[in-house]
Amino acid sequence: MTAQVIDGKAFAAKIRGRVAEHVARLKADHGITPGLAVVLVGEDPASSVYVRSKGKQTLEAGMNSYEHKLPAETSEESLLALVKRLNDDPAVHGILVQLPLPKHLNSDLVINSIDPAKDVDGFHVSNVGLLGTGQKAMVPCTPLGCLLLLRDLHGSLAGMDAVVIGRSNIVGKPMAQLLLGDSATVTIAHSKTKDLPEVVRRADIVVAAVGRARMVPGDWIKPGATVIDVGINRTAGENGKDVLVGDVDYASAAQVAGAITPVPGGVGPMTIACLLANTVTACCRANGLPEPEGLTA
Ligand SMILES: Nc1nc2c(c(=O)[nH]1)N[C@@H](CN(C=O)c1ccc(C(=O)N[C@@H](CCC(=O)O)C(=O)O)cc1)CN2
Numbered sequence: 380m381t382a383q384v385i386d387g388k389a390f391a392a393k394i395r396g397r398v399a400e401h402v403a404r405l406k407a408d409h410g411i412t413p414g415l416a417v418v419l420v421g422e423d424p425a426s427s428v429y430v431r432s433k434g435k436q437t438l439e440a441g442m443n444s445y446e447h448k449l450p451a452e453t454s455e456e457s458l459l460a461l462v463k464r465l466n467d468d469p470a471v472h473g474i475l476v477q478l479p480l481p482k483h484l485n486s487d488l489v490i491n492s493i494d495p496a497k498d499v500d501g502f503h504v505s506n507v508g509l510l511g512t513g514q515k516a517m518v519p520c521t522p523l524g525c526l527l528l529l530r531d532l533h534g535s536l537a538g539m540d541a542v543v544i545g546r547s548n549i550v551g552k553p554m555a556q557l558l559l560g561d562s563a564t565v566t567i568a569h570s571k572t573k574d575l576p577e578v579v580r581r582a583d584i585v586v587a588a589v590g591r592a593r594m595v596p597g598d599w600i601k602p603g604a605t606v607i608d609v610g611i612n613r614t615a616g617e618n619g620k621d622v623l624v625g626d627v628d629y630a631s632a633a634q635v636a637g638a639i640t641p642v643p644g645g646v647g648p649m650t651i652a653c654l655l656a657n658t659v660t661a662c663c664r665a666n667g668l669p670e671p672e673g674l675t676a
């Protein structure tokens with residue numbers, strides 16, 4: 380069997396198109412333009428690329444983009460003061476602080492200072508609690524992107540066996556909550572899980588989010604299963620140049636799986652598309668307007 384390749388890049392473009400349509404309607408019917416503020420502290424090269432893409436795609440969707448680039452030595456006090464200004468700014472509907480932050484800053488403290496209604500990353504403890512109790516939350520972008528891909532492929536996920544490999548607050552845990560919300564039977568596996576290959580072999584859906592290059596080989600995958608690879612690992616390629624690989628060994632897994640996301644071009648592009656979707660959702664909620672359909676959990 381050769382797996383169907385799930386084209387996250389194309390699906391993300393569709394989502395951005397739907398976001399742009401909703402933004403155009405908000406402007407025409409209500410005179411409202413959603414605004415997203417992105418805060419970058421320091422000059423981490425990958426983070427700088429992601430922040431640039433976020434700003435560009437926000438503008439392309441017809442929204443306002445506010446970029447705040449702060450030096451690496453920024454104090455916690457001044458970062459918290461900036462977040463407070465953005466919380467109080469009615470033109471800003473979404474706020475995100477790009478991670479990772481420099482070591483001297485307390486990420487939890489900073490994230491939890493964001494107004495939960497503007498927390499388009501869905502990392503604030505209030506949103507984590509709302510998601511965990513099945514209430515209306517802002518949902519983290521990468522897991523939301525994975526969920527939208529899975530719903531597009533399968534329709535209903537009810538009763539499917541899903542294994543999430545990785546237990547991070549940003550991907551693994553919220554991913555498990557979302558799958559549970561769609562009535563899948565969910566296992567969270569991690570570094571201490573006993574007999575990980577056997578656990579993965581039971582799954583109809585495998586979400587790999589461990590951050591270890593090609594950790595999941597094809598012989599762990601149940602024939603026909605859907606594989607969602609969240610990993611983005613830079614490794615040395617055969618020609619000495621860096622290549623991007625996932626947490627799944629794509630070559631062997633694609634021989635066994637029913638469908639699989641590539642890296643790059645799978646989950647990655649869905650992250651920013653879902654960020655734009657969350658910004659429109661936050662703007663609609665703030666204004667008591669109907670939310671875009673099919674772009675939330
Ligand atoms: N505040 C946040 N920080 C971080 C998040 C996040 O959701 N919120 N996620 C990641 C980084 N990230 C967005 O911020 C992100 C990662 C990857 C991609 C992407 O499109 N990847 C491409 C490959 C890109 C490349 O060549 O490097 C792909 O997989 O096809 C978009 C956004 C950590 N920080």
Ligand SMILES: [Mg+2]
Binds near residue numbers: 480482483486
């Ligand atoms: Mg820190």
